[in-house]
Amino acid sequence: MSFLNLSPLAIGIGLLAIAGALFLLQQLRIRYTELPVATTLFWAAAVREAPVRVLRQRFRHLLAYLLVLLICWLLWIGFGGPLFGDPRTAGFNILVIDGSAHAATADTFEQSKRQLVNDVGKYGRDSREVFLSGAQNVRILAAGEEKLVLERRLDEFAPVPGRSTIDELLRLLPRNDNYPDQVNVVIYGRAPVSPEALDRLPEGYSVSRRSEADAEIANRGIVALGIGEAVSGDWDKVDVLFRVLATEDLGIDVADLQVKSGDKEISADEIEALSGNEFRVRDVVADGSTFEVRIREPDDMEFDNVAQVSLPAKERIEVMVGSGVATSITRALESDGGIEVVGSGGSVAILGSSDEVTTVPYLRTVPISAQDRAFVIGYTGDVDANEALHQSVANLGLSQIDAVSLATDFGHDIGVKLEVGDVQHVSVWEDLVGEQFNFKDSMSFPLFISKSVRYLANQDPWYAYLAAGRQPIEQTSGSSLASTDLLAEYAVGASYVRNEAGALVLEDGNALQVSLLDPSAALPRGELGLTGSSLEITSAQSAWGLVTWLILLALVLLGLEWYLYQRGMMP
Amino acid sequence: MAAQLTFEELFDPEFLNALEAFNLRIKRFLREGRHGEQLTHDRGIGLEFKDFKQYVPGDDLRAVDWNIYRRLGRLFVHVFEEYQDLPLYLLVDRSKSMFLEETPRVHAALRSALALSSIALSQHDVVGLLSFSDDLEMHSRPVVGRRQLTTLARRMVELTEQNGTQLSSAVRQLALRKLRPGLLVVLSDFFDPDGLDPVMEALKSCRHKMLLVQLVKDLDSDPNTNAELVGDIRLVDCETSSAVDVTIDPAVLARYRRIYEEFNLQLTEFASGQGIGLIRVNADNDVLDQLGTLFETRAFVV
Numbered sequence: 001m002s003f004l005n006l007s008p009l010a011i012g013i014g015l016l017a018i019a020g021a022l023f024l025l026q027q028l029r030i031r032y033t034e035l036p037v038a039t040t041l042f043w044a045a046a047v048r049e050a051p052v053r054v055l056r057q058r059f060r061h062l063l064a065y066l067l068v069l070l071i072c073w074l075l076w077i078g079f080g081g082p083l084f085g086d087p088r089t090a091g092f093n094i095l096v097i098d099g100s101a102h103a104a105t106a107d108t109f110e111q112s113k114r115q116l117v118n119d120v121g122k123y124g125r126d127s128r129e130v131f132l133s134g135a136q137n138v139r140i141l142a143a144g145e146e147k148l149v150l151e152r153r154l155d156e157f158a159p160v161p162g163r164s165t166i167d168e169l170l171r172l173l174p175r176n177d178n179y180p181d182q183v184n185v186v187i188y189g190r191a192p193v194s195p196e197a198l199d200r201l202p203e204g205y206s207v208s209r210r211s212e213a214d215a216e217i218a219n220r221g222i223v224a225l226g227i228g229e230a231v232s233g234d235w236d237k238v239d240v241l242f243r244v245l246a247t248e249d250l251g252i253d254v255a256d257l258q259v260k261s262g263d264k265e266i267s268a269d270e271i272e273a274l275s276g277n278e279f280r281v282r283d284v285v286a287d288g289s290t291f292e293v294r295i296r297e298p299d300d301m302e303f304d305n306v307a308q309v310s311l312p313a314k315e316r317i318e319v320m321v322g323s324g325v326a327t328s329i330t331r332a333l334e335s336d337g338g339i340e341v342v343g344s345g346g347s348v349a350i351l352g353s354s355d356e357v358t359t360v361p362y363l364r365t366v367p368i369s370a371q372d373r374a375f376v377i378g379y380t381g382d383v384d385a386n387e388a389l390h391q392s393v394a395n396l397g398l399s400q401i402d403a404v405s406l407a408t409d410f411g412h413d414i415g416v417k418l419e420v421g422d423v424q425h426v427s428v429w430e431d432l433v434g435e436q437f438n439f440k441d442s443m444s445f446p447l448f449i450s451k452s453v454r455y456l457a458n459q460d461p462w463y464a465y466l467a468a469g470r471q472p473i474e475q476t477s478g479s480s481l482a483s484t485d486l487l488a489e490y491a492v493g494a495s496y497v498r499n500e501a502g503a504l505v506l507e508d509g510n511a512l513q514v515s516l517l518d519p520s521a522a523l524p525r526g527e528l529g530l531t532g533s534s535l536e537i538t539s540a541q542s543a544w545g546l547v548t549w550l551i552l553l554a555l556v557l558l559g560l561e562w563y564l565y566q567r568g569m570m571p
Numbered sequence: 572m573a574a575q576l577t578f579e580e581l582f583d584p585e586f587l588n589a590l591e592a593f594n595l596r597i598k599r600f601l602r603e604g605r606h607g608e609q610l611t612h613d614r615g616i617g618l619e620f621k622d623f624k625q626y627v628p629g630d631d632l633r634a635v636d637w638n639i640y641r642r643l644g645r646l647f648v649h650v651f652e653e654y655q656d657l658p659l660y661l662l663v664d665r666s667k668s669m670f671l672e673e674t675p676r677v678h679a680a681l682r683s684a685l686a687l688s689s690i691a692l693s694q695h696d697v698v699g700l701l702s703f704s705d706d707l708e709m710h711s712r713p714v715v716g717r718r719q720l721t722t723l724a725r726r727m728v729e730l731t732e733q734n735g736t737q738l739s740s741a742v743r744q745l746a747l748r749k750l751r752p753g754l755l756v757v758l759s760d761f762f763d764p765d766g767l768d769p770v771m772e773a774l775k776s777c778r779h780k781m782l783l784v785q786l787v788k789d790l791d792s793d794p795n796t797n798a799e800l801v802g803d804i805r806l807v808d809c810e811t812s813s814a815v816d817v818t819i820d821p822a823v824l825a826r827y828r829r830i831y832e833e834f835n836l837q838l839t840e841f842a843s844g845q846g847i848g849l850i851r852v853n854a855d856n857d858v859l860d861q862l863g864t865l866f867e868t869r870a871f872v873v
Contacts, residue, residue, distance in 0.1 A: 032805035032816055038668035038676075038791075039762035040808040040815040042834065046826040047817050567821065 018072045026065055064561075071557045078550035091182025091204075092143075093123050094173065096166060097154075098189025099134030101303045104159035105190070105217050112188040113154050115210055119186075121147050133191065135162040137169045161303035164191035174202050186210055220246040220256065220295050221304030227291075227311065230283050235337030236314045237283040242293050242307065244277050250299065252277055258296050261311065262289030288313030316340040317348060317457045324352020326365055326433045328440035332449040339453055348456045353430050361423055361456035363449070365430035373417035374432055378425040389418050396426070396451045401444045409437055426452045581681055582724045586859075590689050593859045622650040658697040658713060658753030660779065661688065662745070663727070665704045666736040667809045668762050669786070676786035679854035680758040681727045683784050685720070686862055687756055692717050697753070700726050703741030704733030709748075735810040736763045739773035746777055755779040760786050761838060764811050771841045782848035785838065789855050792831055794824060 037043070097116050103109035120130060120141070130141035130150055134157065141150040166187060173179065181204040187193065188210050198207060224243035231239055246252040254273055259266040261284050272280045284291060288311060295305040317339050321330060329350060333339050349355075349362040357364070377392050392398070393416055403414040410432065433440055626635060626646035634648040661684045669677040688698045692715065699713035700723060710726050738759060745755070755777065763770050774781060790796045806815045817823060835851075842849035850865050852858055 032803050033799075034805045034807055034814075035799050036671065036807045036809045038671050038760060038788075038809060039764075040806050040811075040813055041762060041764065041766070042827050042830045043806050043815045043817055044813075045830045046823055047815055049826050565820070 014076060015073055018076055019069055022065065022069055022072060026061065067557060067561055071554050071561070074550045074554035074557070078554060091127070091184055092180050093128040093184045093186065094179075095120060095123075095128060095130045096133050096169060096185060096187045097130065098164060098166065098187065098191035099132045099157055099159050100164040100166075100189075100191050101159060101161050101301065102164055102191040103189045104161070104303050105219065105301045108190055109159050116188045117147070117151055117154070119210065120150060131169060132157055133164060133166045133169055134160045135165070137165050137172070159303075166191050167194050167197040170197045170201060170207070174205065184208070217300045218247055218250050219299045219301045219304070220244060220250050220252055220297075221301065222293055222295065222307040223304070224278075225291075225293060225307045225309050227309060232283050233337070234283060235316070236286055238286045238311060238314075240281045240284050240291055240309070240311075241274075242279050244279065244293075244295070246277070254279065256296055258292075258294040260292045260294075261285065262287065262291075284311065286312045286314040314338065317453055317459065318342045318346040319453060320344060320346035320349045320358075320360075322349065322351040322355030324354035324365075325350050326352065326430065326440075328433050328435070328445070329363075329365070329449060332446040333453075335446060336450050336453075339450070348453050350453075357423075359423060361425060361458075363426045363428075363452050363456060365433055366427050368412070368429045368431055371417070371427055371429070373415040374412070374429050375414075375416040376419060376425075376427040377416065378419050378421040378423065378427070380421065380424055385418055389416065392416070392418070392455075396448060396455060398448065401439070401448070402442065406432070406437070406439055424456055424458075426456065578725055578728045581678075581685065581728050582721065586682065586685075589859050590686060593686055593863055594689055594693060623647045624650050657780070658699060658751050659687065659691040660699045660701060660713075660745075660750065660753055660755045662707075662741065662755060662757045662759075663700070663702045663730055664736060664738070664757075664759035664786075665702045665730050665733040666759075666762075667732055667734060668736060668760055670732040671809050672788065672790075674788075674855055676760050676788065676854040677730070677732075679852050679858050680784070680786050681730070682858040683786075683852055683862060684727060684756070684758055685724055686859055688723050689720055692720050692723075698723060699750070699753075701745070702730050702733075703738065705735055705737050705740070707741040707744040736760070738763050739765070739769040742770070742773035742777055745779075750779075753779055754782060756782045756784060758784040758786065762810075764808070767834065767837050767841070774841075774847065775845060781845075782850070783838070783842055785835075785849065785851045786854050787851050788853065792828065794819075794827060 095116060097103075097112050099109065103112060116130065120128065125145070126143050128141075129139060129143050132138045132140050132154075140153045140157070141147075170185065170193065173183065173185070183205050185205065185207045186209070187207065193207065201207070221244065222242060223245050224241070226241050227238045228241065229239070230237040244252045244257070254268045254271045257268075257271065257279070259271055259281060261281075266281055266284075270281055272282065274280055290308050291311050292306065292308045299305065316337075319333060319339050319341055320343070321333065321341050330341075333341055333350065347360060349358040349360050351358065351362050351364040353364070353366050353370070355364070375396075375398060377389075377396070398416060401414070407414045414432075431437070433445075439445055623636065623639070624647065626648050630648045634650075636647050636649060639645070639647045663677075663680055663684055665677070669675060669680060684700075691698050695715060697713040697715045698719070700710045702708050702710065710729070711722075714722055736759065738757070738761065742757075757774075761767065761770065761783075774783075794800050800819055803816070803818050806817055807813070808815075839849060841847070850862070852861050
């Protein structure tokens with residue numbers, strides 16, 4: 001029972017109703033139990049002196065009535081659990097329990113569960129809903145459902161190694177037309193809420209947090225893990241960078257880390273400590289294995305003690321070069337460590353204008369009369385042309401060409417055209433890559449050649465930085481026209497963002513490692529700026545003391561009434 | 572209602588043995604005079620000389636004192652004291668109230684009557700059995716002799732439950748019967764619906780010596796012993812069927828106890844004032860023990 005949704009008038013009416021009911025009860029005739037006795041002579045005389053209660057007898061026992069009334073009122077108010085000063089006096093209430101990595105520290109999640117179960121009964125059944133905000137936001141108690149259902153459902157959940165999605169919930173709630181204008185959101189747990197999410201809320205929404213005081217948390221957490229091209233220039237190797245944060249009482253050192261690339265453990269000597277708790281491992285062989293960073297000693301949160309990333313599988317692309325290929329292209333190919341020029345065969349062909357078109361994807365230079373645009377990109381399959389054009393300009397490096405300057409020198413407009421064909425190909429005016437123009441000398445030329453080859457080779461993309469809650473960054477160029485954008489298949493009209501860390505197995509069997517938590521989960525909030533300080537914190541014990549005393553007082557009065565009754569001092 | 576005692580139950584060997592022991596106990600006490608032995612006002616042919624009186628026609632000539640006649644010339648006769656047996660009349664209450672409850676009062680009443688009969692018959696006194704409810708009933712001619720105890724017991728077990736308690740009416744009816752003056756023992760709970768006053772009036776008019784045996788139970792004086800007497804109760808009089816609604820609380824119980832004590836006090840004062848014996852026998856306890864103690868401690872005198 002709760003007064004949360006009752007107006008003061010309704011509470012007053014309740015008190016008056018109790019008084020009235022007790023008044024009537026005092027006057028009600030009772031049903032007697034018949035008992036035969038030897039004589040009623042003495043009883044009749046005794047009763048004559050003190051008649052029994054009858055319906056609507058004269059009201060005589062005022063003090064007894066007042067005592068009972070006081071007891072009932074105290075119980076009514078006490079069990080009502082008034083929450084004085086609570087802003088949630090009306091409207092719809094949405095209770096959100098944090099099930100993200102923030103709740104995985106110590107017994108935060110259990111505390112939140114207890115508080116939630118304790119509080120949920122204080123709301124009217126039809127004026128509250130409960131959400132669990134883990135990797136996704138799940139409604140675990142709809143309006144009208146019983147509290148017992150909640151307890152059972154909560155037992156099925158545990159914190160997940162992912163970032164909090166409360167911000168997303170706060171973004172979506174106002175879009176639900178079923179909620180009234182006045183909505184009170186109460187958050188149970190430590191998950192931070194961004195000021196932006198609060199600012200976006202419409203008028204009538206209030207957000208508060210019910211949580212115990214933060215316990216001291218000792219934690220080290222890996223908050224960043226990414227891959228970059230090897231500074232050494234080795235094509236088949238990558239550099240791996242990672243960042244580890246720690247609470248003040250726990251430092252972080254190379255010796256605290258265990259780093260593995262596939263099954264091979266990387267020695268501490270190979271781990272380079274940079275500034276800002278960042279570390280780097282150079283020249284890791286890009287063989288497609290899993291790179292793992294693990295913190296050796298356990299701490300208050302296990303989720304962020306390990307992070308993994310899938311290394312790219314860098315294989316050289318075999319390219320067959322035709323006889324009529326321009327020298328500038330040949331030089332660009334030779335300078336690319338990921339490309340191996342072969343005499344015959346190969347997965348990609350580089351052709352001059354005089355060479356025969358092959359059945360494998362090819363990059364070809366053609367006379368200016370052969371095509372009306374400088375660049376023609378041929379693709380296969382059912383792909384939206386406009387979208388494909390937009391992405392291909394970026395992915396083939398064409399956006400980095402100084403098209404205006406080139407067009408001025410060349411005397412023709414520089415344009416890109418898409419066409420559907422049987423074989424993937426990229427065709428470019430041969431004069432454009434000739435010696436007389438400076439395109440071959442620009443920084444974008446080898447990039448164009450390199451990306452075109454990889455696009456034609458249909459090389460799988462790899463992700464330099466695949467973190468929970470972050471948009472993935474693809475590293476392979478030229479993937480937009482084909483089915484190589486693996487994660488895009490999981491999103492509808494938006495970039496795919498996975499909230500939960502851990503292994504992600506794609507439909508084609510490829511496994512990717514989604515690592516890392518939100519940095520705020522690794523360290524107590526306040527240190528990273530994403531705090532709930534702007535939220536109104538409501539103490540869970542706001543009226544507990546008063547309720548306890550009210551009920552205790554009622555029990556004492558009940559005892560007094562029993563004592564007086566036993567002594568014959570009360571009817 | 573409890574069942575009436577059978578003959579075997581009333582006169583069982585255990586009670587018979589207890590009765591023998593009771594008789595011996597009482598005889599020691601009665602050496603100074605038995606309760607039924609009566610020194611009458613009649614002058615007769617007894618053994619103890621009492622006085623002289625002038626001869627009148629009809630006097631026994633054998634009592635004439637011829638020495639006085641020789642000296643004085645007038646006829647005087649010896650007057651002797653004459654002892655007579657005192658009949659014992661047992662008047663047993665057969666109203667419904669005597670048959671109520673787990674251990675009905677009538678059981679104790681019959682055992683008390685049998686005990687008193689045993690004493691009387693062993694002293695060759697006459698014992699008559701009467702009962703009353705709405706009316707007085709006499710069940711047989713008075714019996715005499717120890718052997719008649721069994722007969723008396725058989726008649727007692729035939730006393731079945733009747734209706735109300737009309738003790739005053741029964742006593743008046745008894746007065747109308749020309750019974751030889753004797754000792755009237757009234758065994759009753761005295762719960763007359765009309766109260767004690769008419770009963771006391773009727774008893775005053777009775778010319779017999781009287782002993783009142785009041786059958787009581789623990790719950791009479793302490794209703795708390797009845798576990799059913801809790802809360803709001805409709806008490807129904809087993810004789811009149813009149814109902815009394817009562818809310819049991821300490822105050823009502825206190826008033827009940829006071830009124831019951833006043834009832835007992837009224838009966839005690841009446842008996843004391845009228846020279847009537849009164850004993851209270853608790854129907855919940857052993858009857859012979861109680862009677863023996865009462866005789867030995869002279870708690871009552873007839």
